[in-house]
Amino acid sequence: MFKLKALIVSLSFLVLASLTLIGCSSEEATSPGEEAEGLTIITSFSVLDDIIKNVIGDRGTVSYIIPIGEEPHEYEPVPSDYRKVSEADVFYVNGLDLEEWLEKVVSNVSDTEIVTLSDGVTPIPLVGDDEADPHAWLNPKNVITYVENLVADLVARDPGGEDIYRANAEAYIQELEELDTWIREQVAIIPEQQRVIIVSENAFKYFGEEYGFHTDGIWEINSLEEGTPQQFARLAEVIKDRNVPAVFVETTVDTRYMETVSKEAGVTIAGEVYTDAVGKEGSGAETFIKMIKHNVNVFVDGLK
Structure with missing residues (x-):
């Protein structure tokens, strides 16, 4: 685990987080007959947020936990983060141990399913360590794998949106392939x-x-x-x-x-x-x- 300190500090928020969830749930509950449209998605950091938005389009909402400028390895969640996860249909994470501490803490206050988008990427180990380097998204070819995993999960959750997800994913993968070609030309x-x-x-x-x-x-x-x-x-x-x-x-x-x-x-x-x-x-x-x-x-x- 990369940030043991973050896990220890985060555990101190659990009681407060639970109280926050209980106190706010009745406040913002959906009114009878009023059903939210599309999936409510939460992810860990801004890079995944952008990737997911390219696929989900207007069929749902996406937000992320770790603010721009903060380190994913070191970020310490606050009670409002747990609430966001608990209210979401799914919590998408990078995996490769990037959010391991966050996943463990969140799982104590929410039953929202956590889905890893890097599954299938060949991990590169850290020098002098058996742990994997988590930065797989910095290779656009790997992001194509992220998109394929994302589409499979979205379709399973929302079959009615399959055509939208697959069309958006196809267009975005085309952009990623063009980006790959451009990088090779520049290099x-x-x-x-x-x-x-x-x-x-x-x-x-x-x-x-x-x-x-x-x-x-x-x-x-x-x-x-x-x-x-x-x-x-x-x-x-x-x-x-x-x-x-x-x-x-x-x-x-x-x-x-x-x-x-x-x-x-x-x-x-x-x-x-x-x-x-x-x-x-x-x-x-x-x-x-x-x-x-x-x-x-x-x-x-x-x-x-």
């Missing part, structure tokens, strides 16, 4: 020996494996975040040994860690990339596809 601009992605959290393994990049980071995953002098020195040596022209920072990680590494290694920080959340309104990275395009443009500009 070809970068000299092969310079295809190295260095960020604070080594989150681009799935992307790197698919598109031919070596990846590294100060730490493997943010729940193990340390930022020690030894970690800085090791990564600075990697950068020097491989003649990496630039490094990058993430929107959800304090930039001071990578600033230290860049100074030690004598390279610039070429830009900011998105990993655990889409961008805020006006960022140009408000959707999954837009955030991936942003990342690729930053990589190309920094490494070519």
